[in-house]
Amino acid sequence: MEVENSMNEKRILVAVDESEESIHALSWCLANLFPQRNNVILFLLYVKPVPLYYSISAAGFPSSANVEATENYGKYRATSVMSRAQAVCKQINTNIKVEKKVGTGDAKEVICAAVKALEADILVVGCHDYGVLKRTLLGSVSDYCSKHVKCPTVVVKKPKTE
Template identity: 85%
Template sequence: MEVENTKNEKRILVAVDESEQSIHALSWCLVNLFPQRDNVILFLLYVKPQPVYSSIGATGFPFSANVEATEKYGNYMATSVMSRAQAVCNQINTNIKVEKKVGTGDAKEVICAAVKTLEADILVIGCHNYGFLKRTLLGSVSDYCSKHVKCPTVVVKQPKNE
């Protein structure tokens, strides 16, 4: 995932997924962070979940997931999300250089590693607006990333009326 950094380029990493919140964050970024700028590289990062190869099923017996089907679905989702994100980029700002990256694993860890590897100047990430209980149980990727990356992080909340 290494990319050569030119000193005068702004490198912005936007984490995208299947959610409306991530597309809203991407749109907000394109409109507000660099509406007419040159020398910007926009990295779109999609993180596929780590496939589960085996586990204990409900009956207590070992259960193996269909790894090939899981991988195929992950690839389909990555392609679908990236196509949607590219369409948003094309619609809002046609002068921007876009590079697509796909990682696999725990989203918060992959995003933080990508920020470091790609030498991002800014991380933009959407917010699912989970309540206290859901955020406590599931964790907050945006909260984790904002605390662990070395660059500024913009957490974009989608207005409630959208």
């Protein structure tokens, strides 16, 4: 994921996924963090989870048909999320330089590694706003990233609808 960084270029990394929260965070970022200048680059990062194989062959290995189907579905999800994010970018601000990146693995680890590799100046992530129990069981990607990256992190909460 290495990318050259010009001295005047501001680099903003937005983590996107299938959720409404991440699309809201992207929209918020586009509306609030982009100055009216051309030296900003927006990195959209989608992290594919490590695939879990559901059918095991008699020898104890994942079946090749299931591996291929799972990998194809992961590619489809990545393409779908990036297309949706790209559409939001074009709708809000058409002068933005956008680069799409896809990683695989544990989202919090991949996001932190991408911030470092891409030399991001700001990380923007959405917040699912889980309760204490769910956050304890699942962990919080935004909380982890804010503690482990060396750049400012903006955690965008989607307003609750009543």
